Amino acid sequence: QKTSRSELMGASPGNTGAAPPRLPFSRVTQEDLAFFRALLPGRTITDPDLLKSSNVDWLKTVEGNSEVLLRPKTTEEVSQILRHCNERNLAVCPQGGNTGLVGGSVPVFDEIILSTSLMSQVITFDNISGILTCQAGCVLENLSNYLEERGFIMPLDLGAKGSCHIGGNVSTNAGGLRLLRYGSLRGTVLGLEVVLADGRILNCLATLRKDNTGYDLKQLFIGSEGTLGVITAVSILCPHKPKAVNVAFLGCSSFQQLLETFQRCRGMLGEILSAFEFLDASCMSLLEKHLKLTNPITESPFYIVIETAGSNATHDEEKLHKFLEEVMTSSLVTDGTVATEATKIKALWSLRERVTEALTHEGYTYKYDISLPVEKIYDLVQDMRGHLGDMAKNVVGYGHVGDGNLHLNITSPSKDPALLAAIEPYVYEWTSEWKGSISAEHGLGLKKRNYIYYSKPSEAVALMGSIKAMLDPKGILNPYKTLPDNIH
Amino acid sequence: QKTSRSELMGASPGNTGAAPPRLPFSRVTQEDLAFFRALLPGRTITDPDLLKSSNVDWLKTVEGNSEVLLRPKTTEEVSQILRHCNERNLAVCPQGGNTGLVGGSVPVFDEIILSTSLMSQVITFDNISGILTCQAGCVLENLSNYLEERGFIMPLDLGAKGSCHIGGNVSTNAGGLRLLRYGSLRGTVLGLEVVLADGRILNCLATLRKDNTGYDLKQLFIGSEGTLGVITAVSILCPHKPKAVNVAFLGCSSFQQLLETFQRCRGMLGEILSAFEFLDASCMSLLEKHLKLTNPITESPFYIVIETAGSNATHDEEKLHKFLEEVMTSSLVTDGTVATEATKIKALWSLRERVTEALTHEGYTYKYDISLPVEKIYDLVQDMRGHLGDMAKNVVGYGHVGDGNLHLNITSPSKDPALLAAIEPYVYEWTSEWKGSISAEHGLGLKKRNYIYYSKPSEAVALMGSIKAMLDPKGILNPYKTLPDNIH
Numbered sequence: 005q006k007t008s009r010s011e012l013m014g015a016s017p018g019n020t021g022a023a024p025p026r027l028p029f030s031r032v033t034q035e036d037l038a039f040f041r042a043l044l045p046g047r048t049i050t051d052p053d054l055l056k057s058s059n060v061d062w063l064k065t066v067e068g069n070s071e072v073l074l075r076p077k078t079t080e081e082v083s084q085i086l087r088h089c090n091e092r093n094l095a096v097c098p099q100g101g102n103t104g105l106v107g108g109s110v111p112v113f114d115e116i117i118l119s120t121s122l123m124s125q126v127i128t129f130d131n132i133s134g135i136l137t138c139q140a141g142c143v144l145e146n147l148s149n150y151l152e153e154r155g156f157i158m159p160l161d162l163g164a165k166g167s168c169h170i171g172g173n174v175s176t177n178a179g180g181l182r183l184l185r186y187g188s189l190r191g192t193v194l195g196l197e198v199v200l201a202d203g204r205i206l207n208c209l210a211t212l213r214k215d216n217t218g219y220d221l222k223q224l225f226i227g228s229e230g231t232l233g234v235i236t237a238v239s240i241l242c243p244h245k246p247k248a249v250n251v252a253f254l255g256c257s258s259f260q261q262l263l264e265t266f267q268r269c270r271g272m273l274g275e276i277l278s279a280f281e282f283l284d285a286s287c288m289s290l291l292e293k294h295l296k297l298t299n300p301i302t303e304s305p306f307y308i309v310i311e312t313a314g315s316n317a318t319h320d321e322e323k324l325h326k327f328l329e330e331v332m333t334s335s336l337v338t339d340g341t342v343a344t345e346a347t348k349i350k351a352l353w354s355l356r357e358r359v360t361e362a363l364t365h366e367g368y369t370y371k372y373d374i375s376l377p378v379e380k381i382y383d384l385v386q387d388m389r390g391h392l393g394d395m396a397k398n399v400v401g402y403g404h405v406g407d408g409n410l411h412l413n414i415t416s417p418s419k420d421p422a423l424l425a426a427i428e429p430y431v432y433e434w435t436s437e438w439k440g441s442i443s444a445e446h447g448l449g450l451k452k453r454n455y456i457y458y459s460k461p462s463e464a465v466a467l468m469g470s471i472k473a474m475l476d477p478k479g480i481l482n483p484y485k486t487l488p489d490n491i492h
Numbered sequence: 493q494k495t496s497r498s499e500l501m502g503a504s505p506g507n508t509g510a511a512p513p514r515l516p517f518s519r520v521t522q523e524d525l526a527f528f529r530a531l532l533p534g535r536t537i538t539d540p541d542l543l544k545s546s547n548v549d550w551l552k553t554v555e556g557n558s559e560v561l562l563r564p565k566t567t568e569e570v571s572q573i574l575r576h577c578n579e580r581n582l583a584v585c586p587q588g589g590n591t592g593l594v595g596g597s598v599p600v601f602d603e604i605i606l607s608t609s610l611m612s613q614v615i616t617f618d619n620i621s622g623i624l625t626c627q628a629g630c631v632l633e634n635l636s637n638y639l640e641e642r643g644f645i646m647p648l649d650l651g652a653k654g655s656c657h658i659g660g661n662v663s664t665n666a667g668g669l670r671l672l673r674y675g676s677l678r679g680t681v682l683g684l685e686v687v688l689a690d691g692r693i694l695n696c697l698a699t700l701r702k703d704n705t706g707y708d709l710k711q712l713f714i715g716s717e718g719t720l721g722v723i724t725a726v727s728i729l730c731p732h733k734p735k736a737v738n739v740a741f742l743g744c745s746s747f748q749q750l751l752e753t754f755q756r757c758r759g760m761l762g763e764i765l766s767a768f769e770f771l772d773a774s775c776m777s778l779l780e781k782h783l784k785l786t787n788p789i790t791e792s793p794f795y796i797v798i799e800t801a802g803s804n805a806t807h808d809e810e811k812l813h814k815f816l817e818e819v820m821t822s823s824l825v826t827d828g829t830v831a832t833e834a835t836k837i838k839a840l841w842s843l844r845e846r847v848t849e850a851l852t853h854e855g856y857t858y859k860y861d862i863s864l865p866v867e868k869i870y871d872l873v874q875d876m877r878g879h880l881g882d883m884a885k886n887v888v889g890y891g892h893v894g895d896g897n898l899h900l901n902i903t904s905p906s907k908d909p910a911l912l913a914a915i916e917p918y919v920y921e922w923t924s925e926w927k928g929s930i931s932a933e934h935g936l937g938l939k940k941r942n943y944i945y946y947s948k949p950s951e952a953v954a955l956m957g958s959i960k961a962m963l964d965p966k967g968i969l970n971p972y973k974t975l976p977d978n979i980h
Contacts, residue, residue: 232707
């Protein structure tokens with residue numbers, strides 16, 4: 005089966021981010037620009053300086069050469085843009101906050117960038133049901149603040165919240181820090197408005213918890229990274245703001261003890277457990293070195309962030325203290341600190357949330373976002389350290405224990421083809437061997453598109469190609485992303 | 493817009509269950525039977541007596557004339573059956589426990605019945621992650637029992653649990669009694685194995701909580717009622733069995749007070765609230781009359797079933813008692829009883845779960861399964877009573893307050909076209925006016941297929957038609973179901 009997989013990939017191992025040849029889309033003409041300027045006066049950007057930050061991804065690992073950035077404000081404008089582009093065979097790269105990690109949100113060649121940054125209005129919020137409807141370009145943190153004032157929270161939270169757009173979150177089926185408690189966007193997103201490749205507006209913006217009338221079309225657009233349509237509005241079910249939140253930051257001397265702590269935690273904290281995250285000692289060193297953060301407990305090989313969120317502070321603290329007593333007494337946990345006050349909670353969370361940022365100061369980072377059976381997640385990190393030896397500057401692991409999701413990061417002073425060839429396809433073969441996913445939450449984008457066969461059978465990938473052909477026959481939407489090069 | 497909707501429906505109002513003309517599928521020949529008998533010796537049923545119960549739905553409102561019932565045991569057998577049927581242009585009706593309420597699980601004419609009843613094996617269960625993988629024909633209650641022995645529960649529960657199959661639950665995106673707490677199957681189903689119309693096996697049977705590698709194909713088969721493929725195996729994330737369960741059965745004197753009780757309940761029970769269900773006084777009368785059940789509290793216009801499920805019995809009881817004290821003191825609730833012991837819990841739940849059964853003793857029941865903003869759900873019942881006057885024997889309402897899901901049932905001594913004409917399209921217009929769903933959890937099946945336009949725009953329905961054409965170009969899978977007659 006491995007042979008056929010390599011054949012299907014049609015690409016040499018180690019080509020992370022390598023672009024395929026440009027597909028025969030049209031080039032933007034003066035007539036096209038005139039059309040866009042008439043439709044979006046002052047919001048059709050062609051100044052190369054202003055385009056620069058939209059052409060390159062947050063990690064600065066993928067850079068395109070788009071000459072046009074469009075900033076629509078309404079769904080109708082998005083519809084007219086796409087209708088025009090489809091007729092003219094112009095490729096389009098939809099872009100939200102541009103915080104993706106797999107090169108999915110930037111152009112590869114000269115695709116027109118369609119930004120949702122001016123689509124940032126809340127449309128409605130119902131404070132009985134907790135259902136929020138908003139435009140796709142709302143920044144996640146702004147929505148969080150809006151909701152907190154009203155006694156609710158967003159069902160997702162992630163490190164990039166200050167920049168990422170809800171439309172991008174939905175397009176990439178973002179996971180993040182609250183998935184353990186509130187589930188994935190596939191359950192919490194109740195409705196979407198989407199503009200299809202040919203400009204048709206698909207209004208599935210329902211605000212109902214249950215609706216079994218026909219096929220659930222919105223699911224096609226969740227996680228398809230803008231390749232099937234452009235999400236213009238989202239309705240989402242938001243939980244009540246918990247009355248009590250506690251965060252514990254703990255140290256463990258082995259990953260085995262960390263796993264046992266997780267098992268006890270699930271039993272004893274049960275329904276109030278809202279996050280169980282980890283980072284290893286290498287991550288802590290990077291936080292201290294590059295971001296000058298302080299380790300609040302004694303040094304340990306592993307650190308855990310546990311969050312509880314509940315409706316009764318007394319009950320929650322009682323549960324948490326009982327749990328901490330048990331894991332300290334049984335020596336599963338070597339040291340720890342607990343926060344109940346907002347500033348201290350934020351400080352503890354930043355130790356987990358800012359690892360990605362700390363890594364960017366290390367030079368070049370090869371990033372892997374792997375799902376595995378939870379017992380196996382750290383074996384991959386250790387195995388990779390042995391496998392790479394001195395070739396890598398750092399091999400670090402952190403992530404969401406509760407979801408079986410490891411972020412494996414390998415750093416190097418600069419891009420290093422020999423190192424890359426040692427990592428890939430090794431890391432994918434390893435993951436595939438344990439029936440894991442080679443992209444748990446980051447998506448495939450440009451960088452991982454050709455590795456899809458490690459996690460999906462060829463019949464499934466072929467069917468994805470049929471869906472793409474049905475919804476976007478000319479392939480203008482976010483080309484070179486998500487689907488492998490042998491499928492168009 | 494109403495005009496265009498009626499035009500699109502292409503059917504006169506009030507045609508619930510009325511079948512369209514038979515489509516030009518082939519008839520089953522002796523050669524076909526020989527093929528099936530060779531493939532499924534002793535499991536190719538043609539005896540009309542044995543076929544009888546599979547030809548008629550549970551409500552006995554829809555009856556087909558199938559002459560062949562096939563009972564495969566393996567995915568490979570399902571694949572061979574469908575490959576043959578597709579080549580021969582033979583229509584197929586997939587059937588699980590045949591407990592559906594919209595005529596989706598029985599043949600309309602002579603479709604071959606493909607039953608999952610012998611596909612009832614548990615494949616794997618991982619008691620660290622709580623992930624169960626099983627064949628599609630497992631009975632929900634058997635899975636529940638299997639899991640309870642291992643300290644877990646199924647994330648869904650419904651009245652039909654003793655007969656319904658998990659494959660049918662997934663195919664219809666069944667909601668049920670635990671949705672409020674554990675969310676919909678779109679979040680808890682982690683993987684599916686599906687046989688497509690042409691016999692291809694699509695193996696998306698992942699057991700990962702997170703996997704963002706390409707489009708989430710399994711979502712196409714959840715809730716599409718067997719029209720896009722036959723689900724042969726399911727993997728599903730199962731929650732830990734709660735350590736403490738409490739059920740309260742309460743009486744309210746108005747629906748307004750019931751809603752206020754719901755709001756207080758969400759605030760005070762928070763994360764331990766696992767169900768908030770209601771039934772009205774008419775339902776209680778039917779339970780007493782037909783099933784000889786006893787009302788455990790004083791007579792009230794409305795009854796509530798509240799369930800809590802948590803990890804700490806003391807904390808849960810404290811929260812529940814505080815809540816009950818508050819709603820009794822403020823006269824929101826007039827009387828109530830609480831159960832913590834399994835037998836009494838079951839008895840209280842049966843008052844809610846057996847309403848459907850009690851209704852079958854009333855003669856003919858017109859059933860509606862409506863999602864609305866929660867404040868509006870009982871207005872529809874009262875409005876309908878006024879609208880129908882003496883024409884209806886009984887107009888009753890019950891359902892899932894927590895999900896905004898009303899089960900509206902209208903009874904009559906026998907089928908009554910005049911009554912039906914008074915109900916439909918009135919009930920659908922009313923629902924559409926409030927942007928509700930005309931099928932919250934039951935699906936569309938045969939009975940509701942032409943009413944899809946009341947809840948979905950025509951662009952969406954057209955796209956559903958394209959998906960159907962892509963996956964089942966000959967339309968052999970469960971014809972006359974889900975999609976309206978103007979779409980094939």
